[in-house]
Amino acid sequence: MLGFVPPLPQQPGRPPSSGHMIVCGDDALARRLAVELRFVYGERVTLLLPPGRDANSPETPLTQRGRAAALFGRMSAAMNRTANGNGTGGGGGSGDTNAGVEAVRIMEAPEPSDDVLEEAGVDRAAALALVYDDDERNIRAALTARRLNPRLRLVIRLYNRKLGLHLEELLDQAAAVAMPGIDPALLDASTTVLSDADTAAPALAATALTGSSKIIQAEGLLLRAAERPPPRAGEHADPGLCTLALLSSTANDPAGAEGSDSSGDEAPQLLPDERAVADATGRGTVVLEAISRADPARPATRMGGRGAPLAQIFSRRLRWSALGFALAAVALVIASLLTTKDTALHSAYLTVLDLLGMNDPAEGASPARQIIQILSGIAGLLLLPLLIAAVLEAFGTLRTASSLRRPPRGLGGHVVLLGLGKIGTRVLVRLRELDIPVVVVEEDPDARGIPLARSLHVPTVIGDVTQEGVLEAAKIYRARALLALTSIDTTNLEAALYARSVKPDLRVALRLYDDEFATAVYRTLRTAHPGALTRSRSVSHLAAPSFAVAMMGRQILGAVPVERKVMLFAALEVAGHPQLEGHTVEQAFRAGAWRVLAIDATPPADRNPDLAALPPFDPEGDATPPPPGLVWDLHPGYVLRAQDRVVIAATRRGLAELLRRQRSAVPGR
Numbered sequence: 001m002l003g004f005v006p007p008l009p010q011q012p013g014r015p016p017s018s019g020h021m022i023v024c025g026d027d028a029l030a031r032r033l034a035v036e037l038r039f040v041y042g043e044r045v046t047l048l049l050p051p052g053r054d055a056n057s058p059e060t061p062l063t064q065r066g067r068a069a070a071l072f073g074r075m076s077a078a079m080n081r082t083a084n085g086n087g088t089g090g091g092g093g094s095g096d097t098n099a100g101v102e103a104v105r106i107m108e109a110p111e112p113s114d115d116v117l118e119e120a121g122v123d124r125a126a127a128l129a130l131v132y133d134d135d136e137r138n139i140r141a142a143l144t145a146r147r148l149n150p151r152l153r154l155v156i157r158l159y160n161r162k163l164g165l166h167l168e169e170l171l172d173q174a175a176a177v178a179m180p181g182i183d184p185a186l187l188d189a190s191t192t193v194l195s196d197a198d199t200a201a202p203a204l205a206a207t208a209l210t211g212s213s214k215i216i217q218a219e220g221l222l223l224r225a226a227e228r229p230p231p232r233a234g235e236h237a238d239p240g241l242c243t244l245a246l247l248s249s250t251a252n253d254p255a256g257a258e259g260s261d262s263s264g265d266e267a268p269q270l271l272p273d274e275r276a277v278a279d280a281t282g283r284g285t286v287v288l289e290a291i292s293r294a295d296p297a298r299p300a301t302r303m304g305g306r307g308a309p310l311a312q313i314f315s316r317r318l319r320w321s322a323l324g325f326a327l328a329a330v331a332l333v334i335a336s337l338l339t340t341k342d343t344a345l346h347s348a349y350l351t352v353l354d355l356l357g358m359n360d361p362a363e364g365a366s367p368a369r370q371i372i373q374i375l376s377g378i379a380g381l382l383l384l385p386l387l388i389a390a391v392l393e394a395f396g397t398l399r400t401a402s403s404l405r406r407p408p409r410g411l412g413g414h415v416v417l418l419g420l421g422k423i424g425t426r427v428l429v430r431l432r433e434l435d436i437p438v439v440v441v442e443e444d445p446d447a448r449g450i451p452l453a454r455s456l457h458v459p460t461v462i463g464d465v466t467q468e469g470v471l472e473a474a475k476i477y478r479a480r481a482l483l484a485l486t487s488i489d490t491t492n493l494e495a496a497l498y499a500r501s502v503k504p505d506l507r508v509a510l511r512l513y514d515d516e517f518a519t520a521v522y523r524t525l526r527t528a529h530p531g532a533l534t535r536s537r538s539v540s541h542l543a544a545p546s547f548a549v550a551m552m553g554r555q556i557l558g559a560v561p562v563e564r565k566v567m568l569f570a571a572l573e574v575a576g577h578p579q580l581e582g583h584t585v586e587q588a589f590r591a592g593a594w595r596v597l598a599i600d601a602t603p604p605a606d607r608n609p610d611l612a613a614l615p616p617f618d619p620e621g622d623a624t625p626p627p628p629g630l631v632w633d634l635h636p637g638y639v640l641r642a643q644d645r646v647v648i649a650a651t652r653r654g655l656a657e658l659l660r661r662q663r664s665a666v667p668g669r
Contacts, residue, residue: 020044021551022120024141025114025131028513029157029196032544033129036552041656051108057456114139117148126154127551131196134161139167142191146171150178154191156548159422164193173614189626192550196543201426203542203561204483204509204584205434207400221646223569224289225560230282240287241632242595243277244649245270245562246282268563273591288597318389318536325386328379329355332372339368355380404450407439407459412478414439418465418495419486420449423511423539426483432456439474441465465495471502481507489513493521500525511537518564542566545652552659556649569597569652572658575642579661588634593654598632598638598647 023034034047036110040490109116112130115334122128128145130138135158156169171191192622225244246269269276277285279520329351335349354376365373417424424440425448433599440453440460453460463470476482482499484492492510499506508525512518518538542559545566549556555571574580580588580596589595600607630647640646650658 003324020121020125021129022045022117022122022125023044023050023129024048025133025157026050027133028130028538028540029131029543029547030129032540033131033547033551034104034542035161036548036652041548041552041659043551044104044109046125047108048112048116050107050110063336066359079474084139092271099168101368111137112144112487114144114148117141118143119241122152123149125149125152127553129155129157129547129551131157131547132153136434139163139245140569142171144218146174150175152308152552153189153551156191156193157181157196157547158193159197161195161198163525164195167191173212186634193546194550195426196539196547197422197426199543199546199559200423200537200539202558203429204423204485204511204537205430205436213560218325223558225286226282226289227286229284236555240289242288242369242597243272244288244560244567245286246272246277246280248563249285265320267594268565270562270565270567271595271654272385274588276591286560315421318386321386322390323380324429324588325382331377332376336372338371340366341371344648351376355383373575380438395532404460404462405453407461407473407475410477411439413437413480414478415481415483416441416476416479416499418482418492419448419482420453421485421487421510422448423489424483425449426450427483428452428458430458439479441470441474466491473498477615479503479506481509483509485511487511489517496525505610509537511539513538513540530572537561547656548652554655568652570648570650570655571600572646572648574640574644574646577658577661579658580640580646583640584636585638585640588640592652593653594648594650594658596634596646596648598630599634599638599640600645601631604643 014537021037023037023045025031025033026049030047030049034045037043038045106122107116117128122145130141130145132138132141138158139157142154143151145154156164156167158167168191174478184316200374206651207631223316227247248266249267269280272280293307328344332354333344333348333351336342336351337344340347354373363402414441415431415526417431418441419430420428420440422441424442428438428440428449429452438458440449440458442450442453442460443460445462450460452458459474461470465471476499482496484495486643487494489512496508497508499508510518512521542561545568546556546559548572558572559567560569562568572580577595579590585596623637632647648655
């Protein structure tokens, strides 16, 4: 069953798309990805959706096709405004980004079976994205698609990381067997496994931190960007390695549309040039601080264990009691040593026997020895209840070690995390890696992240966050931030509004599906609480650009949200890019589109196809030293050569333009 969205106006002078792409999914990410491929990269797209209502938004009457058509309609109107010069469109791209793109073809089918994929044209497609919320369905469809078209580029959404690595290797081997002699570079890009949870988790976790340090970690590669406030009068802001973005100028205006495309000239500017940075007054910046390799020799930090630590087995009162008894026993040993002139070992032996009531009465001994024996007997009477209390506490603690912890008394400065689904679980891991105290609120005791919270000993409140008293149990009035990451928009909004009524200056980040709804919520909360920090995040909006770049056969290292826009970090081979090859680093920079940040100094023969892969490490110390890696302190006059591989920061449209120029410059692409 097919449906069509009205095509955009055809414009002359645009080369036709080189291949058609298929997106299969059942939630917001599939629709976002189709929008990204069609309106940013200008690709022909077939969108395969299951029939019926949206399972993630049961309160919405729109069907899957109706929601997709509405999203395409809004994007089409926005692109037409951009082409007519009425909007900025996010910077970096030309106004005819969507010129010559055919209509998005919408198919409905319950499963991506052989017949359905053949009807979608998988045998002629350039790339296929499988972004169902079910890992098993994505794996079955990937195996089917690889059999139908060995040359097909696959982008697969999997939550299970280890399984994803094995599946990627298996599908690449299948492609190599079907196409002997295939270029290793093409084989490396033939299968890509991504997780929207991993893509969005760093941005969501960073929102909960004081300041806005954004760290992209792609296995062995670390990129750190920091959000800095506007400089005061007479001050000069530290540019770091380079300025990645200028924040919007409406940060202090409660009525402003901070971060949205409707902000016009007041919107954030991605990749500004030096003149734009110098002319900007009263605007914060996002500055790149460092690009580095992760240390392969550093052992992985253990997030938790099965057993409970000693401090959690025994209470503080019991530990102090045991310490007092030990000091009393030592004092008795010293007194015996001084009064009886006996050896230290024999004095300690007699004192222990007296404490345990095992020594004979000292009838013929000196008065001092008799007094010490009486005091030892009294102290021994105190030992029995102490031992019983220790046994009971240890038994109770070990029995509840596998159960969920309650928020302790006096807890403060923590982050309240609502929801332990895929996204919430990844955010919890990231917050614990940063040693941020967390209290989790989850309605379902069998949710995906409950075992992780139990193993990490994270305080957890089981209950409906919309019910009275649940947020109070999570100590919301002492928290530093609230992350509302459930899959229901109304639940997230209700929790945020109630938390703000309890603590008006609370830092709040909401996961919302619809961008227009998120913008309206953001403006309302900022107007009602101008002194607090409010952010609205869409997981599909953060993850879709990364999936789209993988669909184009390029390695995406990460994505950084700049208010309500997204900046991409990608690895590119300079060869075939006329805007880069033969130009200096300074000449290759294009304001609002792309910027070269680093060069891989590894010789091409020793270069790992995956730039972000962790270098090999042998714990015995016999491993060869890792390659030189990245050089990020680049001289502006360095000339980019064809054999170079670079890390660039780019806007979505800027990266799309780079890829289009490469396709038009290289015959057959």
